[in-house]
Amino acid sequence: MRILGHKPTVTAWIGMAIIVVNLAVAIFGPAFAPYSESQTVGSTWDEPSMQMLLGADQIGRDMLTRLIYGARMTIGVALATTALSFFIGITLGFTAAVLGGWVDTVISRLVDVILSIPLLILALIILGVFGSSIPVLIVTIAVLDSTRVFRLSRALGMNLTVLEYVEAAKLRGEGTWWIIRREILPNASAPLLSEFGLRFCFNFLFIAALSFLGLGIQPPFADWGGMVRENSAAINFGMLAPIWPALAITVLTVGVNMVVDWLLSVEARPSGAQAEM
Amino acid sequence: MNEKKIILQIKGLRLEAVRGGTVIVDNVDVTLHAGEVLGLIGESGAGKSTIGLSAMSYARAGVHIAEGTVEIDGVNIRELSAAGRRDLRGKRIAYVAQSASAAFNPAHTIMDQVCEAPIIHGIMSRKEAEAWARQLFQSLDLPDHETFGDRYPHQASGGQLQRAMAAMAMSCRPDILVLDEPTTALDVTTQIEVLILLKSLIREYGSAALYITHDLAVVAQVADRIKVLRHGKEVEEGTVDEVLQNPKQEYTQQLVAVRGAAANERAVQSSLADEVILEVKHVDAAYGSFKVVNDVSLQVRKGETVAVVGESGSGKSTLARIITGLLPPIGGEILFKGQPLPRSLAERSKDLKRQIQLVYQIPDVALNPRQRLLETIGRPVSFYAGLGGNQNNVSEDGDRRVEETLDRSSSLYFRMSAADVKKRTRELLDLVELPQNFLMRRPTELSGGQKQRVCIARALAANPDLIILDEPTSALDPLVAEEILKLLRRLQAELGLSYVLITHDLDVVHRIAHRTAVMLKGSFVAFDTTETIFDGPYHPYTEQLVTAVPVMRSDWLDGVLAKRAAKEAAQATSG
Numbered sequence: 001m002r003i004l005g006h007k008p009t010v011t012a013w014i015g016m017a018i019i020v021v022n023l024a025v026a027i028f029g030p031a032f033a034p035y036s037e038s039q040t041v042g043s044t045w046d047e048p049s050m051q052m053l054l055g056a057d058q059i060g061r062d063m064l065t066r067l068i069y070g071a072r073m074t075i076g077v078a079l080a081t082t083a084l085s086f087f088i089g090i091t092l093g094f095t096a097a098v099l100g101g102w103v104d105t106v107i108s109r110l111v112d113v114i115l116s117i118p119l120l121i122l123a124l125i126i127l128g129v130f131g132s133s134i135p136v137l138i139v140t141i142a143v144l145d146s147t148r149v150f151r152l153s154r155a156l157g158m159n160l161t162v163l164e165y166v167e168a169a170k171l172r173g174e175g176t177w178w179i180i181r182r183e184i185l186p187n188a189s190a191p192l193l194s195e196f197g198l199r200f201c202f203n204f205l206f207i208a209a210l211s212f213l214g215l216g217i218q219p220p221f222a223d224w225g226g227m228v229r230e231n232s233a234a235i236n237f238g239m240l241a242p243i244w245p246a247l248a249i250t251v252l253t254v255g256v257n258m259v260v261d262w263l264l265s266v267e268a269r270p271s272g273a274q275a276e277m
Numbered sequence: 278m279n280e281k282k283i284i285l286q287i288k289g290l291r292l293e294a295v296r297g298g299t300v301i302v303d304n305v306d307v308t309l310h311a312g313e314v315l316g317l318i319g320e321s322g323a324g325k326s327t328i329g330l331s332a333m334s335y336a337r338a339g340v341h342i343a344e345g346t347v348e349i350d351g352v353n354i355r356e357l358s359a360a361g362r363r364d365l366r367g368k369r370i371a372y373v374a375q376s377a378s379a380a381f382n383p384a385h386t387i388m389d390q391v392c393e394a395p396i397i398h399g400i401m402s403r404k405e406a407e408a409w410a411r412q413l414f415q416s417l418d419l420p421d422h423e424t425f426g427d428r429y430p431h432q433a434s435g436g437q438l439q440r441a442m443a444a445m446a447m448s449c450r451p452d453i454l455v456l457d458e459p460t461t462a463l464d465v466t467t468q469i470e471v472l473i474l475l476k477s478l479i480r481e482y483g484s485a486a487l488y489i490t491h492d493l494a495v496v497a498q499v500a501d502r503i504k505v506l507r508h509g510k511e512v513e514e515g516t517v518d519e520v521l522q523n524p525k526q527e528y529t530q531q532l533v534a535v536r537g538a539a540a541n542e543r544a545v546q547s548s549l550a551d552e553v554i555l556e557v558k559h560v561d562a563a564y565g566s567f568k569v570v571n572d573v574s575l576q577v578r579k580g581e582t583v584a585v586v587g588e589s590g591s592g593k594s595t596l597a598r599i600i601t602g603l604l605p606p607i608g609g610e611i612l613f614k615g616q617p618l619p620r621s622l623a624e625r626s627k628d629l630k631r632q633i634q635l636v637y638q639i640p641d642v643a644l645n646p647r648q649r650l651l652e653t654i655g656r657p658v659s660f661y662a663g664l665g666g667n668q669n670n671v672s673e674d675g676d677r678r679v680e681e682t683l684d685r686s687s688s689l690y691f692r693m694s695a696a697d698v699k700k701r702t703r704e705l706l707d708l709v710e711l712p713q714n715f716l717m718r719r720p721t722e723l724s725g726g727q728k729q730r731v732c733i734a735r736a737l738a739a740n741p742d743l744i745i746l747d748e749p750t751s752a753l754d755p756l757v758a759e760e761i762l763k764l765l766r767r768l769q770a771e772l773g774l775s776y777v778l779i780t781h782d783l784d785v786v787h788r789i790a791h792r793t794a795v796m797l798k799g800s801f802v803a804f805d806t807t808e809t810i811f812d813g814p815y816h817p818y819t820e821q822l823v824t825a826v827p828v829m830r831s832d833w834l835d836g837v838l839a840k841r842a843a844k845e846a847a848q849a850t851s852g
Contacts, residue, residue: 163642164637164639164642164643165642165643165644165645167603168635168637168643168735170622171601171602171603171622171630171634171635172630172656172657172660172739173622173627173630173660174660182645182648182652182656183645186645186647186648187645187646187647
């Protein structure tokens with residue numbers, strides 16, 4: 001079987017399987033979850049049993065149920081964040097590359113300013129000021145993350161905008177938006193797609209980190225990062241509770257990276273379809 | 278020649294792509310005697326470079342040698358260990374690449390790089406190697422041969438680097454040189470110098486050489502025998518005179534004929550209208566503070582082709598950028614159909630942009646690889662829909678069929694439906710002689726010549742009055758280029774188009790230009806009808822250009838050298 005015209009490697013298949021399972025759990029999981037999201041069914045850090053396959057969390061909720069609901073929240077928020085971040089980053093990056101001149105200078109220096117402040121600190125300040133609701137969280141991380149996407153898409157756009165087919169479109173009198181959409185984006189899609197996978201991982205870990213610090217997704221919603229924090233004390237008693245959400249984070253991150261690695265290696269091979277000088 | 282020792286013998290060579298098993302070179306034999314030069318000639322994709330590299334038992338990434346033996350002095354080097362082959366390379370057989378500027382490491386001096394091989398192979402001490410390198414620099418007529426080696430690659434010109442590369446190849450005094458298009462990237466006037474020196478170098482040190490090129494006229498000057506290749510197979514082999522005078526195979530006959538045709542066939546200054554389409558008046562242009570175009574004036578009449586010739590860096594492509602509005606001039610004026618043409622692209626109306634179209638040199642980068650031909654050609658059709666100007670595009674004596682199609686399409690121009698765009702795109706494919714079922718193809722599925730036809734179709738889709746052709750054939754193989762020139766001429770006759778042709782190839786100029794401007798360092802040194810320019814009396818620079826173009830005779834280079842010697846002798850006696 002071929003995907004994007006190439007035969008995936010074994011690790012790529014494993015990665016894709018992990019992603020598919022996670023997405024399936026995020027979409028359909030709650031329908032099959034044994035309990036409801038905030039239902040207390042046992043007592044603090046109950047050992048795994050037939051009723052609670054992975055035990056209970058710090059206030060006696062079913063760990064498996066929380067993980068399933070957490071998948072929806074964590075993956076959903078990370079996906080929305082990454083999509084928004086790419087929309088902002090690509091639009092600005094390609095605009096800067098195509099228009100150049102002062103437009104490029106203004107956007108690029110603005111991005112430099114944001115990049116010069118550690119992202120986590122900046123995110124903490126913004127979330128501290130506006131309060132942490134899910135829309136605020138998504139917009140904040142997306143805007144901060146889009147600076148990275150901007151850098152990449154500007155560089156890609158710079159390489160493509162000097163090509164003669166883009167110049168031909170400019171000579172024809174095409175507008176900036178058409179040039180970005182029809183001439184540049186299709187030819188930059190492969191590197192952007194693999195970057196999407198990577199940035200999704202980073203965002204997902206970033207949300208987990210924010211949740212761990214208490215400014216991410218707020219209770220009673222379950223999310224994996226928050227679950228690690230809430231259950232972290234259990235480690236002192238040699239109990240497994242914080243391991244399960246941490247494991248979920250790890251597996252999804254590794255899975256996405258396996259697919260991204262494969263995408264990057266495919267792209268590095270000359271296929272003739274890319275603009276290779 | 279046959280009594281001489283056979284130094285390199287390749288038998289039954291077959292190379293295949295690693296994936297898919299496509300055969301790249303199929304059952305080719307090469308025999309090279311000591312001190313002999315064998316020319317390998319063919320179009321791109323003929324496998325000539327691949328054969329050159331396999332003479333060193335080397336295959337590029339993605340290709341592998343499937344079958345065959347490569348014997349140097351009777352030893353099959355394919356059976357040697359990797360270390361054994363490494364010992365041979367550079368020492369017994371050396372390679373000169375096409376692009377010297379890409380083959381040198383910019384971080385080291387030329388001397389370091391030339392001396393590297395003999396020192397690594399342990400044949401010379403650093404001192405001996407340097408002395409030998411200086412001697413080679415002198416033989417190759419490099420400036421300040423004593424100190425030339427201290428320069429870094431960026432401090433030498435393209436022609437000098439190509440010669441330094443030859444010195445690098447000669448550094449171990451190899452028995453065999455593989456010269457892979459050593460003069461192709463150079464201007465004609467530089468090419469002739471490098472050619473002379475390479476020839477004398479080979480003669481002086483008695484090296485055998487494989488000379489790889491696509492230019493039959495160049496190889497005729499240096500080679501003893503010529504092997505013609507096509508699609509990885511041998512077409513024919515013979516001495517230079519046999520191949521040039523009496524080619525046996527049809528393909529070789531075509532190759533020889535293309536070069537010969539220029540002399541007999543000229544663009545005729547048939548009754549041209551007096552209507553001036555484009556007038557460039559005293560235009561100056563600069564990149565930053567660096568002035569590249571200086572007081573250039575030019576007129577193009579309706580249905581006329583005006584060629585601008587010059588070497589790279591002469592400013593001829595800049596002139597194309599000025600006319601299209603990509604580079605606003607800093608002085609002078611441009612009139613289009615008698616009206617002043619705004620300097621920058623942004624100030625020009627959509628209709629003005631429509632009337633001036635550009636066809637690029639390298640069709641591979643001029644077409645978006647992700648767009649199908651329907652979009653590439655159909656976009657300008659729908660983009661300019663509703664703008665007129667196409668009726669007066671049809672010359673009175675034009676093809677009736679074309680006239681009809683244009684009239685029909687013009688009435689549909691307002692608010693074109695997708696079906697109409699498709700229909701018009703089909704007509705345009707017809708016009709450039711491409712099959713209509715190419716509509717849904719992508720550029721990667723086309724050959725170089727087909728891509729250039731698509732570029733021309735894209736320009737025609739705008740119904741332009743003036744097309745600027747920026748080296749339209751120089752990236753194409755000779756037979757394909759020939760077809761493109763024919764197409765351009767036919768389109769001009771049928772549609773009454775005016776062309777501004779930017780080129781360095783005098784052959785092309787002879788074929789399609791009515792008038793020619795010769796450009797040197799940003800200015801025109803001559804501008805007149807093509808006959809006047811090339812029949813003389815020449816401007817000194819025009820003469821230099823004209824005499825530097827290799828003629829397909831094996832004694833041409835010797836003739837040029839004799840002429841030069843005579844001139845120098847005359848100067849010496851008079852002085």
